[in-house]
Amino acid sequence: MKIIIKLTLLILFLIPALSGANTFYLDGEIFSDINMEIAKEIKIPQGVKSFSVYIGQIQSFSSPTFNQQILSFNTKYSTTPSNIEDKIDENGNKYLIARWENPPSELNINTAFKVKSKVAFSDLKSKSSFPLSNISPDIKKYLSDSPYAQKNDPAIVSLSKKLTEGAKTQYEAVTNVLNWVVDNMKYTLEPPQYDALYSLKTGTGNCQNFSNLSVSLLRAAGIPSRVVIGFTVKNNWRVKHTNDGSTRTLSLADGRHAWFEVYYPDVGWVEYDAQQTLTFVSTRYIRQGVGVDSKEVSDGIYKWSWLQKSNESPSVKEAINATFEDDKNEVQSGKFVSNPRNHLFGILLAAVKEEIPVPPLKKEEVQPIPKPEIPPPPLIKPELPPPPREPVEPTPPEKKEWGDLTKLKYTKSAEFGNLNFPEVIDIFAEYKKKEMAATATDVSMSSSFVVESAEYVTDKEVFAQSFELKTPMMVKDISLAMHKFGGTHGNLWVEIVEDKNDSPIGDKIESERIPINNIRYFNGYKWIPFSLERQKIILSPARYWVVLRYSGDAIFNWFYIYGNPYGIPDDTKSMMPEGSEWNNILSYDFNFRVRGTESE
Incomplete structure (x- = not known):
């Protein structure tokens, strides 16, 4: 037994696990030829005397690792501007400033360009x-x-x-x-x-x-x-x-x-x-x-002045469309x-000492663990007033004997998950008053950086998001932040799958199925709840995965947030095609919600 333990420890030290390497x-290489179009649809209320749009021009650029070549760039207007000014700022950025005197009630501006880029x-x-x-x-x-x-x-x-x-x-x-x-x-x-x-x-x-x-x-x-x-x-x-x-x-x-x-x-x-x-x-x-x-x-800035002040403001819809030729x-x-x-x-700096994974050693090849020449520097955690929020590492459940879970009283309401997402995507926002122009008649607004980060999840690829329970829970429902694009027949449902080897391959429980035709069309993203209430499902403290399943002609997106705002790295995975391994790790966390009651 001692030999097996020592051998196991040695292999763990010699083979860095991918889940711990960050x-x-x-x-390799990445290169792309992209046709890009940015379409702006602008509605201007009565009383606007002049209206201006700042359009940033895309320029070629080259660095040691990234090359961007602009092959073409043009902008078209539904109504010819009264004046177009070319501007270069102190950073070398180029802009077109298009201005309309007595502008029409509707403007359409289409900017199209072709870019060839390489890493x-x-x-x-x-x-x-x-x-x-x-x-x-x-x-x-x-x-x-x-x-x-x-x-x-x-x-x-x-x-x-x-x-x-x-x-x-x-x-x-x-x-x-x-x-x-x-x-x-x-x-x-x-x-x-x-x-x-x-x-x-x-x-x-x-x-x-x-x-x-x-x-x-x-x-x-x-x-x-x-x-x-x-x-x-x-x-x-x-x-x-x-x-x-x-x-x-x-x-x-x-x-x-x-x-x-x-x-x-x-x-x-x-x-x-x-x-x-x-x-x-x-x-x-x-x-x-x-x-x-x-x-x-300054790209995406809109300025206007009033002939007569109005409670309305111009509105802008912007659509970005990219097609890859190569x-x-x-x-x-x-x-x-x-x-x-x-x-x-x-990309590796030539002078940096890297850790290289090695294949597992056979028992007879085991050697003493060599002392590394340069140990990796510890992560510095400064103390500041007020201190920055430290990342929260999920902790394993307390080692507590819960006994027969069916005899516990589940009376404490509980709700958790990756809960924050915008129900309606608004990519434009007015500047705050302190950021507006000095006079009451001159106003500006700017494009925001809100994006629709969502995955098309009703195709061949299957998606899963993990979560962890620290106490027993009777689950009422699990909701996903979704948008319906289409579908008239078939069903949507989720599986709760017990974690095994950092993947959803353990025992599973299925929610009630929702007929696709019962899900109405709606603007933006909303919670779609998948009920487990009638089944009276009790989950013990452990790690689980939510796996989305569907049948029929469903066309749905599932919203996500960049990075790992909910849990730990590697807590979102996909499998393609059906029946293969869960060996694809995603760079984001899906928005999900778990509701139920916990034991006192």
């Missing part, structure tokens, strides 16, 4: 030391303080110093900052503020918050960085793990997005996204403009390191 370094998965070869020195004057702007990136605030300065102290290279300092942001920020679609201080205090925000906080911490450490504004397109891509054949799916929605770039003196600007990637962004990103923070880029996605990962807690995907 920065995956990639090889170069070759090792970066930066030798930039830390702290940096001799930064050129044209780059120093991206070390400055700004309204949304308050790099001089004492809390930002203190945290930045603690995260980067001891770093010998710029890459190490940047990685320490990024790992902290990844592990201490939770994604939310509609935060009330986008600045770095709000992000630090609450630990929540959207892509703007992630990016503004990241560049603030980097600039406080003397590392030039800037926020990038652009678009993402919904076309998933996958990474295959070469050691076990499993895959990970990276997903983004159609819409506006913010990420950031870091300046390395010896290689130039390098892309980062604190929600997903390290040292690159994929071909699903379309770069439009840069600024010291997310507020400085798309090659052959990406593998066989190397990884064990930080951060939440997953990142990156």
